[in-house]
Amino acid sequence: MTIQRFHTGPRMSQAVVHGDTIYLAGQVGDANSDITNQTKECLAKVDALLAECGSSKENILSTTIWLADMKDFAAMNAVWDAWVPQGHTPGRACGEAKLATPDFLVEFMIIAAKP
Structure with a gap:
């Protein structure tokens, strides 16, 4: 199976498609x-990368979400929902x-299917 990498740098690729x-x-x-704004920006990046990968x-x-502080759980969920x-x-x-x-408040890791 072919592996495609998108926006590949010296440390990582922003997206990898396998099968x-x-x-x-x-x-x-x-x-x-x-x-709130960091969550919106993360999800906009997710939308763009998934579209670029055909999904x-x-x-x-x-989805795995990392919060720097769980006090932000409700605010992040409002954007997510x-x-x-x-x-x-x-x-x-x-x-x-x-x-x-320390300035990053939230990070999203996504695994998706390619239809």
Whole structure:
């Protein structure tokens, strides 16, 4: 099976497609924004990468969300709930972790199917 890599750099690719499965690197937003805007920016990046790989959010299989502080759980979920297509919600996990920089408040990791 062929492996396709998108936006490949020296450390990682932003998306990798193997067969009919798409793996996205962790997506973060503008480090100078609040949790609401960082979440919106992350999800916009997810939309763009999935489209580039030939898929969409309706085909997300699994999402892992890392929050720098669980106090932001409700605010992140408000954005997530407005974005995720009802009837197509993926498996999901959310936890608290130190992210790459203290200014990052949220990071999304996505696995999706390619229809």
